[in-house]
Amino acid sequence: MAINTVCVVGLGYIGLPTAAMLASKDVKVIGVDVDPATVDAVNCGVVPFVEPDLATYVAGAVRHGTLRATRYPEPADAYVVAVPTPLGDRREPDLSAVEKAVRALAPVLRGGELVVLESTAPPGCTQRVADWIVEERPDLVAGPHRDEHGGAPLLRVHVAHCPERVLPGRVMIELVTNDRVVGGLTPEASRQARELYAVFCQGEILLTDARTAELTKLVENSYRDVNIAFANELSLVADRIGVDVWELIRLANHHPRVDILRPGPGVGGHCIAVDPWFLVDAAPDETPLIRAAREVNDAKPEHVAQQVLKAVEDVERPRIAALGLTFKANVDDLRGSPAVEVVRRLAQARPDARIAVSDPFVRSLPEELALPNVRLVSTASALRASDSQVVLVGHAAFGPALSGLVDVSGLVDVCGILWSDPRLPGGDGEPSC
Ligand SMILES: NC(=O)c1ccc[n+]([C@@H]2O[C@H](COP(=O)([O-])OP(=O)(O)OC[C@H]3O[C@@H](n4cnc5c(N)ncnc54)[C@H](O)[C@@H]3O)[C@@H](O)[C@H]2O)c1
The missing domain is CATH 3.40.50.720 (NAD(P)-binding Rossmann-like Domain)
Known part of the structure; x- marks a missing residue:
């Protein structure tokens, strides 16, 4: 199916840049957000937060009529869901916004569309997206087939996960240049998602299954967290023993295979x-x-x-x-x-x-x-x-x-701002996401 119209659900730090980027490539984009103030701002060509160059993209796309915002999903060839996935009270993933967003878009599906979950997701969440669609739209079930995990029935819509890993402050650049991991619930979903991202992504688009894609994003940020924790733990050790942590890390990083963060x-x-x-x-x-x-x-x-x-x-x-x-x-x-x-x-x-x-x-x-x-x-x-x-x-x-x-x-x-040694790579909470 050709992708001419995309509905981007969630117009925050991730969804709005993605919507504006697609719109800049002459895709017709419908931005959806539950927050009326965000919808009004976008329709006026205004960005409700700070991200370099985004305002130019949004204002241009709204002026050219390729981007408009609304509170409710509309029929489209593809859907990109970029709503928050915070932690719940017991530090479990809170998927309530994803569930609401998916249940709200299900009624406008006609069959054959691509639904991509971009929100950071725990393992199995992409399958749950498909399950919520089935619950809302049993008519979209494509027969008795089972997917590769033996779970849910196959659908007449294609569901994939494509996690976002852009760096705040460089989003409009990294949307284009970063490699992307795409994991479909089926090979056809992966293929269609690759087609969607190829509209603007110049990095490699790497195909896998949905669970591996979900885990890839979590592993990337856990890797960063563990490495920053090592540096933070060293700062405690250095304080206890009475040495300068910056000098300590600078010297250790002279080892050819050591690269401690800040x-x-x-x-x-x-x-x-x-x-x-x-x-x-x-x-x-x-x-x-x-x-x-x-x-x-x-x-x-x-x-x-x-x-x-x-x-x-x-x-x-x-x-x-x-x-x-x-x-x-x-x-x-x-x-x-x-x-x-x-x-x-x-x-x-x-x-x-x-x-x-x-x-x-x-x-x-x-x-x-x-x-x-x-x-x-x-x-x-x-x-x-x-x-x-x-x-x-x-x-x-x-x-x-x-x-x-x-x-x-x-x-x-705390940040070693008075140190300017190039052997100290950034790491004080510098996100890779
Ligand atoms: N911000 C980043 O740097 C970054 C990077 C990588 C991944 N992510 C992930 O992307 C996802 C979105 O993050 P964000 O930073 O863009 O969040 P955000 O809070 O900036 O934006 C989310 C938007 O979704 C809207 N929303 C909430 N529920 C909705 C619903 N049911 N239907 C429609 N709109 C709804 C909100 O009003 C808000 O405008 C999260 O899973 C996050 O972990 C974020």
Whole structure:
């Protein structure tokens, strides 16, 4: 089936760039989102979040009539589902948004369409997408055949998983250049999904089955998390023994087969801090290392807070400069940020402290930091007369500001911003997703 019209469900950080990219290739794109404000913004050619170049793509596509947004799915040749898959209360995958999105698109299916799940998904989720379609539309069952896992009946729609691995801040580039893994429930679904992504993807499109595709994404982010945890654990070891972790890692990385990442304040964002739990949930007895890495990274904000508290333990009403709030350098995204967690813990532990937070990407403090002893100021003003300075995010702007600091006795350089050794690869929560 030729793919002329695509319905992209979920117009967030992933869905909207994908919709705009497809629309830029003259595919007719219908963007669907449950949030009326997002729908209105997109229809006005406006992007409701920050991502370089995306606004130009969206405004152009809306102007040319190749992209429009609506709250409800409409008939199309292909559907791309990019809705959130957060963690539930017990750290299990919460698939409620995927289920709602799939059940909502099922009534408009005519048979023969491609349905691609782009949301990060636990093993078996793509099959569940097919199951939800069958529940809504038993008329789309293609007979008594079974799929390769012996489970569900074959459908007259083609269901595949194609996880997204773009880097926030470079999404419009990486959508085109990254390789993609495509896993269909059937070989025909894989083939059709490859045809869809070949419209804009210049990277390799690698075909596999749906479960392997699901696991590939989870494994990529677990790999990142475990490696960052190793660096974070080293920072604790170095503190305990009294050596400089940056010097330690720099020297170890001179070994030809060692490549340790940078430690940081922990791991944040919506990918690396979440996806490993999907693997733990799927195979709890087989994942002690992945679970431990999550715990090491989750414990890091408390360690950083203790370092700062120690630096000001003898100071009454200390002034603490906290540099950086976002979950990684040079973006405006605060989701799951360990820097926010460090500041929250500091404010709680020392109600008498005056905590001056500075972040060039943040216009107002997040809700959890609406506290009487925390305020958002310029970097120069935060550093002025501060008793301790904690660098929580390696924003490029902080380097020059800190180079003028005369007394560094109260400095806690969590991101090693004063180190510029090229042998230290990025790793302080830098997502590969
Ligand atoms: N943001 C990233 O860098 C990134 C990278 C790789 C993978 N992912 C994965 O992609 C998926 C989407 O992530 P995101 O960052 O784009 O999320 P997001 O929160 O930015 O956007 C999701 C959008 O979906 C909408 N939505 C929610 N439920 C819906 C429904 N039932 N029907 C229609 N719209 C609905 C929301 O209103 C929102 O606009 C997640 O599974 C995430 O893990 C994200």
